[in-house]
Amino acid sequence: METIADFEIRHSQFLDPQGEPQDTLPAFAEDADTLQTMYASMLLARIFDTKAINLQRTGKLGTYASCLGHEASHVGIGAAMRPEDCLAPSYREYGAMLWRGVQMHEILLYWGGDERGSDFAGPRHDFPFCVPIATQCLHAAGAAMAYQLRGEPRCAVSINGDGGTSEGAFYEALNVAGAKKLPVVFMVINNKWAISVPLELQTASRTLAQKAVAAGIPGIQVDGNDVIAVRHWVERALERGRRGEGPTLIETLTYRLSDHTTADDASRYRAREEVEAARELEPLIRLRRYMETRGLWNDEREQACRAEAIEAVDLAVERYINTPRAPVTAMFDYLFAELPQGLAAQRELAVRRAGGGAH
């Protein structure tokens, strides 16, 4: 007997939880403005998140999926991508979406029960939120096929969680991307919990990055609370894709510090101690400490940045709250490019009923 296949999975971290560099930082991290912008984006995502949960608790928003704890994974992805690349998110990656130009009031509209929330002012080509788990991996693969066919130097990026790696669509996407060398990056945000199911019940795999091995594509695990590591490895993977070298799977290790959604109560299935321990590792502390040590950040900047974020979030909330409900015709008018004749009667009926106030 001989070994005919072997693999190793590498883990990358640049900043430890205390903000101490563990490795030579990538070039972009030498730029103060870049670090400050990434930090500000993570802070904005967190403040937005807190506000959204409050809106839900006070009856002003529907069920909402929090991003608490995932900020570095999300912002790192957004920061690594180019505008012409294409994001296929799942449903809590606000840091990535906001970086790419999605508006906060749009995200609120979506969770507030209004499809217009997915009619992003920009980027127009990105995929909307995706609730059916891991199905978006295939959309990213398909988008990458389109770019490959047209010879465009663009990549698609999909994001799913640890639970999503159990889905067939996830494996099918990795497999076809490998077979066709597609310019796509599959991001797995491993936050340890798929609602109430812990990772060890999800899979016997030691890592999720090694799911790449069976598809014949590179896989790497990075510290998902280290925005520098996430951005760096996503940038590398995107460069590979643009060079025609094919897909990459990146697992980011993080932790869901919140409930799954506002409809969930995580205290039913996980210990407070575990959450408290994870909180020590969260992503904002380490970048802030790193910047503070180097004189790039201080309390004054923190306060200013926070105030700016709160103002922006408040404006978005106001815009969301003041957006009137869409007309009832919207149900019909986006079903097809043109309304089939048979649906005209139902549309008229809906208008009449809505007008009568008896809906």
Place this chain on the structure above:
Amino acid sequence: MATVTLIEAVTMALAHEMARDERVIVLGEDVGVNGGVFRATAGLQQRFGAERVQDTPLAEAMIAGVSVGMAAQGMRPVAEIQFEGFVFPAVDQIVNHAARLRTRTRGRLHCPMVLRVPYGGGIHAPEHHSDSPEAMFAHMPGIRVVIPSSPARAYGLLLAAIRDPDPVIFFEPKRIYRLQKQDVPDTGEALPLDVCYTLREGDDVTVVTWGAMTYETLKAADQLAGEGVSCEVIDVATLSPLDAETIIESVEKTGRLVIVHEAPQSYGGGAEIAAVVAEHALYSLRTPIRRVAGYDTIMPLFRLESEYMPGVARVIEGIRETLED
């Protein structure tokens, strides 16, 4: 002018549209070098190259899912699902994504894709190769379900499906793939979707059908004509959205309705057509509506399939009973 079978008409339409529009991409299992298990894509890869005619890994959800992704980013994928029995893994992508991408994004993205699915029994195929699941898809808002029943309609309707800006499930009745030849000029002229085609005009009874069953239905109408019964035969062609108007107008003229389909009777396409006629033309009916359909059983393996599928005799019987009511 080309004299072609239904499947050759499919190939002709694919080739025409690929030559006309470089966004059109054919993909699926064995569609490339092999030209498809039914030969629907024969010669296309040689002519248009392996990039535009792509053999994919064997995964139907993937085929549908990457088609959604491609379509959303400006391509016009025409994907083949080898047999209808294998379409079910793709349902998630069809129902949750293809059908509602336009609605979900308020028109920002849309999904101009065609999923070609050979369907139906009658070719002595193995298990899971002979079902008629078209009504399942017709029940789902946001997708068109189109079924040709002749070479000319296969050509014209497939062109229309590819050019349509929204997703189309194009069910191809495999039993009549090679049953008859027709002169079909390769003009690139599409036929309209969302309308029924009246194949034969008549006064005594309206017989509504689609797909392979149009063949038996027309035969039945021929035979009954010898007995002085005048059947109006309507090919639904687009099962969803349904052109109810043509059917209702016909029933208002004939006063009788028989619906013929191969799929199981309960909750089938016939149920919807009967309901629409009952809602809009009940008082025009001189006799109760009758369905001639498959049994509500699992499609049997092929030794019994001719017992399952309504043949000419069952169609004639259904029409006669309606006339005698």
